[in-house]
Amino acid sequence: MEKVLKASHFNKYFSEPDRFQVLKDVSFEVNKGEFLAIVGKSGCGKSTLLYLLSTMDTDYEGSLEINGQKLTGKSQDYLSKFRNEHLGFVFQFHFLLPEFTTLQNVMLPALKLGKYSEKEVEHRAYEKLKMIGMADHAKKLSSKLSGGQQQRVAIARALINDPTIVMGDEPTGNLDRTNTGIVFDIFREIARENHQTIIAVTHDPDFAAGSDRVIEMSDGMIISSHEN
Numbered sequence: 001m002e003k004v005l006k007a008s009h010f011n012k013y014f015s016e017p018d019r020f021q022v023l024k025d026v027s028f029e030v031n032k033g034e035f036l037a038i039v040g041k042s043g044c045g046k047s048t049l050l051y052l053l054s055t056m057d058t059d060y061e062g063s064l065e066i067n068g069q070k071l072t073g074k075s076q077d078y079l080s081k082f083r084n085e086h087l088g089f090v091f092q093f094h095f096l097l098p099e100f101t102t103l104q105n106v107m108l109p110a111l112k113l114g115k116y117s118e119k120e121v122e123h124r125a126y127e128k129l130k131m132i133g134m135a136d137h138a139k140k141l142s143s144k145l146s147g148g149q150q151q152r153v154a155i156a157r158a159l160i161n162d163p164t165i166v167m168g169d170e171p172t173g174n175l176d177r178t179n180t181g182i183v184f185d186i187f188r189e190i191a192r193e194n195h196q197t198i199i200a201v202t203h204d205p206d207f208a209a210g211s212d213r214v215i216e217m218s219d220g221m222i223i224s225s226h227e228n
């Protein structure tokens, strides 16, 4: 099985207000196309771990490899480019730009990447919006959409550069049951159909139960890893 992510011996400390170890020798690997859920009680270190995996936090001990590339010790410029090309992010809050249309929001990361012409980017953005059932809303301001619709658009935006891994921090945290189901189904489909990897921190037991594998954390450590 092809590995897309290897986290080895992560240790992470915070020094405010007192020095404490938030991650303790965390190691695991993730397969291509795997849908992984990370669960655990509030404060056990899930978001901190995801932040390290996202390459946004570089202040840790251990090593991180994604897509066969060693990322530990790389410059911020390098990591920023790497993220835009290989990773997609979905948060609890969608962070769409309210004064931009749905389509423009989805296009932005691809325009930033600079790999495709504006026409191609628009075409790709439409494809992603179609996939998540939001093509009819392409020309609407994102601020005019419902919370569930905005979260779907945030997923389309995360997918625009065809990332190897989509990382989610409580991606359904603000959604009702119906929209949680819709967002879950999108994740399920992109893992199964496109072989894109999903790594999602979640408090939702149903969401975790529908993933391929659940990693449970407690007090900064992985205490179990089981396949569904």
Ligand SMILES: Nc1ncnc2c1ncn2[C@@H]1O[C@H](COP(=O)(O)OP(=O)(O)OP(=O)(O)O)[C@@H](O)[C@H]1O
Pocket: 014, 015, 016, 017, 022, 040, 041, 042, 043, 044, 045, 046, 047, 048, 049
């Ligand atoms: N920047 C920071 N400085 C100091 N301590 C922090 C910082 N960020 C998080 N912490 C602490 O680290 C611990 C782990 O936090 P983290 O946000 O990773 O937990 P979590 O498992 O994601 O929690 P939740 O489920 O509530 O989001 C907590 O005790 C938190 O208070």
